[in-house]
Amino acid sequence: MNIIIAGIGKLGDALVEYLVQENHDITIIDTNPVTVDAVVNKYDVFGIVGNGASLPILQEAEVQNAELYIAVTDSDELNLVCCMVAKKAGAQHTIARVRNPEYAKQGAFMRSELGLSMLVNPEYDAAHEISRLLQFPAAAKIEKFARGRVDMVEIALTEGNPLCGLSLKQIGTRFAEQILICAVSRKDDVFIPKGDFVLRADDRISIVASHSNIASLFRTLGITKKKIRSVMIIGGGKIGYYLATRLQKAGGIKVKIIDNNRDTCYELDKLLPKCDIVCADGTDSDVLEEEGIGECDAVVALTGIDEENIIISLIAELNKVDKVVIKVNRSSLNRLLHKLQSESFIAPRYITAANVVRYVRAVSHSSGMSKIHALHKLVGDQLEAMEFIASSDFPGCGVKLKNLNVRKNTLVACMLRNDTLIYANGDAEILPDDRVVVITANEAVSDLRDILE
Amino acid sequence: MNYRMLAYFFGQILRIGGLLMCIPLIVALIYGESQTYLSFIIPIAVQLLGGCLLVRLLPKNSNIYAQEGFVCVALTWILLSAVGALPFFISGCMPNYMDAFFETVSGFTTTGATVLADIEAMPKGILFWRSLTHWIGGMGILVFAMMFLPKTQTKKTSMMHVMRAEVPGPSVGKIVPKVGDTARILYAMYIVLTVAEVLLLLLGGMNLYEAFIHAFGTAGTGGFSCFNSSIAEQSPFLQYVIILFMLLFSVNFNLYYLVFLKKWKEALKSEELKVFLILVAVVVAVITLNIRSQYDTIEHAFRAAAFQTSSIISTTGFVSENFDLWPAMSRILMVVLMFVGACAGSTGGGMKVSRIMILIKDAVRDLGQLAHPRRVKSIRLEGKAVDEQTVNNASTYLQFYVILLVLAVILVAAFDGMDMVSTFTSVVTCLNNVGPGIGEVVGAVGNYSTLSIGSKAVLSFCMLAGRLEVFPMLIIFFPSTWKRA
Numbered sequence: 033m034n035i036i037i038a039g040i041g042k043l044g045d046a047l048v049e050y051l052v053q054e055n056h057d058i059t060i061i062d063t064n065p066v067t068v069d070a071v072v073n074k075y076d077v078f079g080i081v082g083n084g085a086s087l088p089i090l091q092e093a094e095v096q097n098a099e100l101y102i103a104v105t106d107s108d109e110l111n112l113v114c115c116m117v118a119k120k121a122g123a124q125h126t127i128a129r130v131r132n133p134e135y136a137k138q139g140a141f142m143r144s145e146l147g148l149s150m151l152v153n154p155e156y157d158a159a160h161e162i163s164r165l166l167q168f169p170a171a172a173k174i175e176k177f178a179r180g181r182v183d184m185v186e187i188a189l190t191e192g193n194p195l196c197g198l199s200l201k202q203i204g205t206r207f208a209e210q211i212l213i214c215a216v217s218r219k220d221d222v223f224i225p226k227g228d229f230v231l232r233a234d235d236r237i238s239i240v241a242s243h244s245n246i247a248s249l250f251r252t253l254g255i256t257k258k259k260i261r262s263v264m265i266i267g268g269g270k271i272g273y274y275l276a277t278r279l280q281k282a283g284g285i286k287v288k289i290i291d292n293n294r295d296t297c298y299e300l301d302k303l304l305p306k307c308d309i310v311c312a313d314g315t316d317s318d319v320l321e322e323e324g325i326g327e328c329d330a331v332v333a334l335t336g337i338d339e340e341n342i343i344i345s346l347i348a349e350l351n352k353v354d355k356v357v358i359k360v361n362r363s364s365l366n367r368l369l370h371k372l373q374s375e376s377f378i379a380p381r382y383i384t385a386a387n388v389v390r391y392v393r394a395v396s397h398s399s400g401m402s403k404i405h406a407l408h409k410l411v412g413d414q415l416e417a418m419e420f421i422a423s424s425d426f427p428g429c430g431v432k433l434k435n436l437n438v439r440k441n442t443l444v445a446c447m448l449r450n451d452t453l454i455y456a457n458g459d460a461e462i463l464p465d466d467r468v469v470v471i472t473a474n475e476a477v478s479d480l481r482d483i484l485e
Numbered sequence: 486m487n488y489r490m491l492a493y494f495f496g497q498i499l500r501i502g503g504l505l506m507c508i509p510l511i512v513a514l515i516y517g518e519s520q521t522y523l524s525f526i527i528p529i530a531v532q533l534l535g536g537c538l539l540v541r542l543l544p545k546n547s548n549i550y551a552q553e554g555f556v557c558v559a560l561t562w563i564l565l566s567a568v569g570a571l572p573f574f575i576s577g578c579m580p581n582y583m584d585a586f587f588e589t590v591s592g593f594t595t596t597g598a599t600v601l602a603d604i605e606a607m608p609k610g611i612l613f614w615r616s617l618t619h620w621i622g623g624m625g626i627l628v629f630a631m632m633f634l635p636k637t638q639t640k641k642t643s644m645m646h647v648m649r650a651e652v653p654g655p656s657v658g659k660i661v662p663k664v665g666d667t668a669r670i671l672y673a674m675y676i677v678l679t680v681a682e683v684l685l686l687l688l689g690g691m692n693l694y695e696a697f698i699h700a701f702g703t704a705g706t707g708g709f710s711c712f713n714s715s716i717a718e719q720s721p722f723l724q725y726v727i728i729l730f731m732l733l734f735s736v737n738f739n740l741y742y743l744v745f746l747k748k749w750k751e752a753l754k755s756e757e758l759k760v761f762l763i764l765v766a767v768v769v770a771v772i773t774l775n776i777r778s779q780y781d782t783i784e785h786a787f788r789a790a791a792f793q794t795s796s797i798i799s800t801t802g803f804v805s806e807n808f809d810l811w812p813a814m815s816r817i818l819m820v821v822l823m824f825v826g827a828c829a830g831s832t833g834g835g836m837k838v839s840r841i842m843i844l845i846k847d848a849v850r851d852l853g854q855l856a857h858p859r860r861v862k863s864i865r866l867e868g869k870a871v872d873e874q875t876v877n878n879a880s881t882y883l884q885f886y887v888i889l890l891v892l893a894v895i896l897v898a899a900f901d902g903m904d905m906v907s908t909f910t911s912v913v914t915c916l917n918n919v920g921p922g923i924g925e926v927v928g929a930v931g932n933y934s935t936l937s938i939g940s941k942a943v944l945s946f947c948m949l950a951g952r953l954e955v956f957p958m959l960i961i962f963f964p965s966t967w968k969r970a
Contacts, residue, residue, distance in 0.1 A: 297861035302870040309861040323859070 033057065033396045034098045036123070038084025038114050039105030040067045042361060043129060043154055046385040047102060048075050051392065059093045085114040087121060096122035100392060104129040104152075115148055125149040125395060127388060131156070131270055133303075150391055157387065158380035159274030162357050165376050166279070166330055169257040169355040170250050172236070172376050175408040177419045178448040178467040184214070184240045184408070184417055187255070191233045194253055201227040209249045211241040212455055214445050214471045215415050222414045224443050224471060238410055238417075240445045240469060242453050257354050260329040262286040266314035266344050267334035268296045271359065271380065275332065276304050290314040290323060315340045317347045330355040338362055382409065390418075393478035404478055405467070417445075417471050420480040424464040428484060434458030437485040441473035444483070486967065487553050489544035491560070494630075496539025498561050501630055502568060503532030508617060509572070512694075513610025521608045524575035528568055552966060554646025558627060559957035562949055565626055566590045569618060578611050583938045590945040592618030593626070594952035595832065597708025597802035597920030598927070598944070600934040604713050609694060616701040616709050622952070623705025623734075623832035624675050625651040631668040650957050654829025655840045655879050660742050674741045675832075679704045682730045689723040703730045706833040708802030708920040715804040716792070724788055724805055728795045732765065735799035735827030756867050757828050757839040761798075764838070768822065769794045772815045779810070790815075797822045800834035802920025809928040816923055820910060823917045834918030834951055836886065843871060843879045885955045890916060893947050900939035903927075911936075915947040 033056045037044055040062040048071055051058055058077040061084045062068050068079040082089035084103055095101065101123035103114035108130045115126035127150040130136070139151050164174045171185035189196055195203060200213055204227075215238040216223045216231065223229065231237065239246060263279060265272045268291030279285045288308040291297055297311040312319045314335065325331060331348040333341035333356070341358040348356045357376040390407035406419035422429065428436045433444060433456055444456040448467040454460055462468055462480075470483055477483060510525040549557070566589045573585035584600045591598045592615055601607065621629060627647050648664060659667045679700050686696035698711045710716060716724060736758060743752040752758075772790035773783070780786040792805040797819050808819060826835010846864045854860060863870040893912040901908070903926055910922030911933075921929045926936075933941065950958040960966055 294861070298863065301861050301863045305865055305868075305870075310857070310859045311861045312859040319859075 033100065033392065034094070035059070035100045035102065035392070036061065036084075036090075036093050036095060036098045036118070038062070038101070038103045039111070039129075040064075040071055041104065041106065043152075043381040043384060044104045045071065046381040047104065047388055048077060050385050050389045052076060054389065054392065056392070056396075059098075061089060061093060085110060085117050087117060090118055090121050098123045100125045100127065100149075100395065102127045102388065108132050108135060112142070112146065112148075116146055119147050127152060127391070129153065129384075133270065133273060136274075149395075150388075152384050152388060154380040154384040155270035156274050157383045158271045158359065158378050159278055161378055161383055162271070162275050162332060163278040163282070165357055166260050166263060166285075166332075166355065167282075169260055169330065170255050171246075173238075175406075175410075175417060177240075177406055177417070177469045178453075181242065181448055181451070182240060182446060182453060182469060183243050183246055184238055184410075184445075184469075185246055186236055186238045186410070189231060189233055189235045189237060193233070193255070195231050195237075196233045197230065199228050199230045200225055203231075207249065207252060209241065209245045209252070210453075210455055211239050211245055211249055212445055213237050214240050214417075214443055215410055217414075222410075222473065224415070224441055224473065238415075238471075240471075258329070260285060260355060262328045263288070263330045263332060264320075264323070264325055264328040265289045265332045265334060266320075267291060267336070267341075267359075268293070268300050268309070269334060269336065271334050272332075273300060273303065275334075276300075276307050280304065280306055288323065288328070290319070315343055317350075320344070320347055321351065325353060326351040328353055330357070332356075333358040335359075382413070396478060410471070415471060415473055416477065417469065418477060420468045420470065422447075422462050422464055422466045422468050422480055426462065426464070426480050428462055428480075429464055430461055432459055432461050436462075438483055439472075439474060439485050442477075442483050443471045445469040445471055486556070487544065487546060487548060487550075489542055490546070490549060490553060491557055492539050492542050493544060494557050495561065495564060496536045496542065497630055497634065498565060498626065499532040499536030499568070500540065501536075501626075501633065502565050503529045503536060505617065505621060506532065506569075506572070506614065509610045509614035512613040513608065516609045518608040518610050521572070521576045521610050524572045525610065525614075527575060528571035531571075532568055549646055551646050552960070554650045555957040555960045556966060557647055558650040558953060559949070559961045561627060562593065562953065566593055566945075566949075569593065569614075572611060572614055576608065576611055578607055581938075583941050584934070587933065587941040587945050588615065589618060590948050591915075591920075592616075592707065592709065593622035594918050594948040595619050595622050595705040595707035595800070595834065596915055596918040596948045596951075597702065598915060598948070599709065599920075599932050600941075602932055602934055604711060609711075612698065612709075612711050613694070616698045616707070616711070619705035619707030619709055620679070620701040621705075623707065624671060627651050628668045628671060631665055632672060634665065651953065652830065653834070653952075653954055654737075654837055655843055655875055655882075660739055670742060671738055674738055674745070675704065678730070678733060678741075682726065685726045685730075686723060689720060689726055691719075691723065699727065700730075702803065703727055703801060704734055704832065706731065706734050706799045706801045706827065706831070706918070708796070710803065717805050717807075719805075721784075721788060724792055727803060728788075728791050731795040731799040731801050731803070734801075735761070735795075735831045735833040737828045737830035739830050754868075757842065760842060761828050761838045764825065765794060765798060768798070768818055772811075772818060775815045776811050793819065794822065797919060798825060798833075798835075799827050799831075800917055800919045802914075804921055804929045807929045809923060809925070809930070820913060820923060823910075823913050823919045826917055836883075836917070839866060840879050840882065842866060843876055844883060847876050847880065882955055885959060886916070889947070889950055889955065889959075893943050896943045897936075897940045900937045900943070911940075911944065912947060915944040916951040918948060918951050 035051060035056050036059045037047055038061040040060055052075045060071055060077055061080045061082055065081045068081050072079040080093055095118050101118040103111035105111055111128040115128045119126050126148050128148055130151050131153045136153060142148055168174055171187055173186035175184040213225060216225050217236045263285055268289045272289055276287045279287050289300055290310045290312055292313045294311050297309045301309045310323055331353045333344035335341055338360050345356045345358045360377045360379055386407055386409050390404055393404050404418055404420055408417045410417055446456055446469050447454045506525055506529050513521050570585035570589040573579045573588055574582050579585040588600055661667050682700040682703055683696045686699055695711060702709050740752045740755055769790045773787045777786050789806040793808050796803045824836055826837050827833025829837045829839045850862050864876055894909055897912055898908045907924030907926045911927040914922040
């Protein structure tokens with residue numbers, strides 16, 4: 033698939049990283065020659081220096097042959113112009129990053145009227161993910177499948193957790209709840225565990241189950257946390273705004289935003305009448321304590337600097353805050369964070385990049401029958417969890433799973449059939465129209481067929 | 486300061502004033518009051534002549550800035566009152582020119598304070614002019630003039646500064662892009678409501694002349710009546726009609742435009758309107774209970790309370806009961822309501838409900854700021870953040886308002902030496918454009934004829950300051966206003 037990416041910032045870089053892995057032909061366009069050079073040296077892509085909205089540049093990039101054009105420059109307006117020009121010049125599909133909250137509400141209009149295939153908004157996606165985490169504070173990470181009927185949560189096993197020392201089989205018999213442990217990350221390794229796999233402390237495990245089953249499992253394990261009623265957000269950028277709006281809409285949650293830019297504070301105050309806006313340095317522990325960090329149920333650190341966010345999370349843990357979510361831009365910090373026991377961290381660009389990858393896979397296999405519906409990257413990008421809708425021509429239909437020749441490092445987790453959740457044991461089978469959740473370590477699975485040997 | 490533009494403006498205003506004065510002349514002709522013909526014809530001639538001369542001065546540079554806007558409004562009102570006083574003076578209805586000026590200012594500013602003791606003895610044409618000033622002053626003389634300004638004029642310059650200085654309320658916005666069209670829409674709604682009231686009053690048994698007099702008095706929230714006893718001897722039906730319209734005219738006219746555009750929900754959501762209606766309901770209930778024993782039926786007590794409450798909060802100043810005889814609690818509430826006044830953007834006076842809301846919210850916010858110094862909180866009105874400039878303006882307004890109140894009270898006390906209540910409420914009632922005060926002299930059944938000329942001058946100034954929201958009247962005393970830049 034021919035893909036053109038205009039604008040190489042954080043998101044552009046993440047997109048290149050993901051899409052190169054999927055073996056696409058990628059052309060990048062950026063005005064800064066140094067950036068273009070760096071990306072061309074790092075990945076196997078073609079680079080052009082110039083403006084992504086200029087027709088000669090687009091022709092040089094052979095836009096007429098491009099199946100997908102992605103505009104992720106700094107400016108929303110430039111992205112929109114890029115996509116409109118590219119579309120008229122022959123690109124089949126266009127994706128623009130639009131993150132101004134004022135445009136965010138007119139997504140459907142812009143898609144239909146401006147001919148865009150997809151709008152991406154990393155800040156909005158990040159806020160969406162954070163608000164999910166705050167609704168289910170015990171989990172370090174939550175993904176939703178099958179129209180929200182199936183949750184996948186990630187938890188860290190601490191010393192003394194009843195699950196430690198048990199094999200998966202034992203867990204199946206000892207606990208009443210229907211659950212499936214589909215991935216375990218131990219130190220630097222990731223496993224898709226079999227029945228005799230024994231869990232240990234410090235493992236991070238991913239569990240697939242219905243929402244109610246997970247909730248009751250957490251109760252049995254004694255790791256439930258009380259419902260979050262007050263949230264302190266440090267950093268009043270776009271994510272902070274989107275998050276506060278979501279929390280305000282959900283109701284019952286008191287939100288306090290701390291930002292040290294006075295103009296930002298006034299702007300936020302106008303937009304968010306019910307939130308407390310505080311103008312102060314959010315990395316100063318005295319300030320945080322005075323503003324009552326100790327009484328907050330959750331702290332979300334969203335400043336632009338990773339290190340500051342980490343420091344805030346340490347201050348929050350010192351003050352025994354129940355739930356801490358921090359934004360981390362640099363992926364190289366991920367392993368460090370596991371050491372820090374910081375529970376939830378999010379990287380907006382990777383959330384969005386995964387969304388784009390899902391879209392790309394769906395488009396590139398539009399002829400394929402069992403299209404991909406959701407894609408989440410798990411435990412440091414080493415695993416992928418995907419949701420497909422099985423079509424009637426899927427060769428594995430009606431075959432018992434134990435007889436199905438599934439590829440190595442791939443696991444069928446569950447099926448949702450007519451609103452009932454079916455856990456994938458050996459006797460279950462995939463039927464047409466099932467929503468199938470698959471966990472795999474193999475790359476570029478874009479059709480349900482790809483899971484078969 | 487663009488003097489030529491000011492002069493041009495005065496010319497326009499004088500011409501319009503001259504034409505408006507023809508209406509009472511017609512009334513005088515109908516009733517055959519030949520002794521007053523001349524007292525109208527002279528000022529009409531003066532205005533039309535002067536106006537046509539000044540309009541010829543049309544300057545090349547027609548820019549009007551904030552400063553010119555304020556000065557223009559203040560001087561126009563003074564000029565028009567000075568000319569408008571001529572019929573009263575020439576006809577001999579009022580013994581001296583100061584009385585006539587006081588009465589005209591009271592008319593244009595929609596105060597309704599009168600120096601006349603025996604109103605019914607006056608010629609009908611003169612009384613009609615007296616009430617017509619209410620109607621013109623209610624929506625604003627310059628807003629009226631804007632409808633007739635030549636297109637070439639409004640094309641070149643925005644009259645927003647003028648409109649802002651004249652239309653009451655903490656913040657003024659146009660309702661359609663053009664100032665002239667905005668003025669026309671405002672006046673259209675004003676006329677429709679006035680005509681509706683005239684019809685209802687006719688239905689209640691008044692004759693056409695009386696109906697017009699009282700509709701003008703209500704529409705401008707002025708309060709001049711053609712009866713010595715004001716509304717006291719009218720039927721309950723007429724009293725209820727007037728109660729209804731007094732409240733209607735104290736509502737922001739922009740809301741009527743929303744209703745006209747069929748945006749009912751938006752109009753009813755107005756925070757100011759809610760507060761205003763709740764305030765009226767509470768005060769009526771309290772006063773009804775408070776004065777219950779003085780009246781034979783509960784309906785009469787309720788009607789008395791409702792009439793006086795609406796009359797005072799809308800700053801109309803019609804009188805249906807002698808509220809000087811009410812218990813202290815009720816009288817105090819009357820005085821408090823005088824300060825509150827009507828909604829912004831209405832024809833009523835006072836400090837305006839929305840400005841008081843801003844001031845209270847500002848005070849509460851500042852109190853909270855002491856406890857949480859880093860908190861950023863803006864003041865919200867009608868669901869929107871009020872910008873700090875408007876909040877500061879409201880505070881400044883209050884400061885000057887209080888200073889003016891104190892100075893005027895001292896001056897009136899020095900000139901006349903009435904008792905404290907009369908002195909205080911006479912200033913309060915004029916500054917808020919209400920009309921009747923509390924006490925024997927200026928109370929519900931009294932009048933201002935016995936006051937000295939000095940007091941009348943001070944109170945006239947207060948009425949103008951109150952109607953124009955203090956700033957324009959003070960800016961003309963600001964030396965730098967008159968210096969060449």
